[in-house]
Amino acid sequence: MRVVIADDEPIIVMNLKEILEDSGYEIVGTASNGFAAIDLCKEHRPDILILDIRMPGLDGLRTAKFIHEGGYVDTIVIESAFDDEEFVQKAGKYGVSAFMVKPIDAKTLVSTLKVATVRSKELRSLRSEVIEVNKNIEARKKLERTKGLVMDKLNLSEQEAYNYIRGISKENSISMEFVAEILLDCLLDEK
Template identity: 40%
Template structure:
C-alpha cells in the first residue's frame, strides 16, 4: 500500500491519537493534525494532503465550513467528515460541498479503513479527470496560438499556411522548444512591433517629425532608460494618455 498523506482534524486529542494509530498501522502517513477548522485549512495549504479526516463540530471554524474552503481551493481532493450525530441536514450540506464520506462516531477500524480506501480511489479518479481536462484546455489554447502565428507568418513572409506551419515545426525542432512557445514568441514580437509603430505614428503627428526622426526618438529613450524598444514605446504612449 502506498504512503498516502492524511491530515486528521478533531478537537479531541484522544480521537486524533486513535485515528493516527489506525492509519499508521494500515500503511498511511499522517502528514499533520489540527484541533479546529481554521488550523486545518492552514495545515492543508502547507501540506496538500491526499485526504482530510475531519470532525464537524469544532469550536473555531466548523468542519463543514473548513471542508468547503479546502475543496474549493483544491488544497485536497478528498475530505471525510466525522460526527457524533446522524444529522441529515449536515449530511446534505456535506454532500453538496463535495465531501467523499460522512462517518458517525465512534469510528472503528473496520469502518474507517474501507472509507479511506474508497475515498482515495475516488479522489484518484477525480484527479485523473482534472488532469485530462487541463491538458485538453492547454492543447486547445496552444492550437489557437499556433494557428494565429501560422497565419501571421504566412502573411508577412508571403508563403502558404502549410509552408508557415512547416517553418514553425522546423523552428520548434531546431530550438528544442514546443511549437506553442515558438508561436508565442512570434506573436509577442509582432505585438511589440505594432506597439512601436503606434508610438512612432503618435510622435510624427505630435511633433511633425519624419518617420526616421520619430523612430530615433524612441530608440534614444530606449537607450537612455535601458528599455526595450517596445517598453520605450509603451512609456511614450502612457505619457500621452494613449
C-alpha cells in the same frame, strides 16, 4: 498513508487515532479546530484529512473548502454526528471524498478511507488530464492564430505558413508552441 485528524472532541480523536494506527496509518497531526487543521495540512501535506463538521471557529465544511482549493491534502473525509442532506451536498461541492456518521467503527472507517482514497486519486488523475487537454487546445489555438497572421503578413498559403513556423522551430530546436507565442507577440506589436 499519512493522516491528519481534526475534531474538537479529544475522545473521538483518540479513538480514531487508535483505529488508524492499528490499521497501519501514520497520524502526522491532530487539530481541535479548522484553523489548526489548515495549518497542519499545509505543513505536512497528508494523504488523508479526517474532519469533524462542527468545530469551534472555522467549521469543517469551510475548512474542507479551503484545504481542497489549496490542494493541501489528497483525500478529505468528513465525520459528523448529523446525517443532514444539506451538509452532504455542500461537502461534495467542497472536495470531500466521503461523509461518515458518528459513531464510527473500525471496519467502516478503514473501508471508507480505502474507497475514498481510490476515488480521490481517480478524480485527481481526471483533473490532470483535463488541464493537459486544455493546455493543448490553447497551444493549438495560438498556433492557428499565428499561422493566420503569418499568412496575412508574408502573403503565404496555410501550408506555407505552417512550414514557416515549423522551420523556425526545427532550426532553433524549440517547440512550435513557443515559436507561435513569440511570433504572435511580434506580429501583434506590429499592428
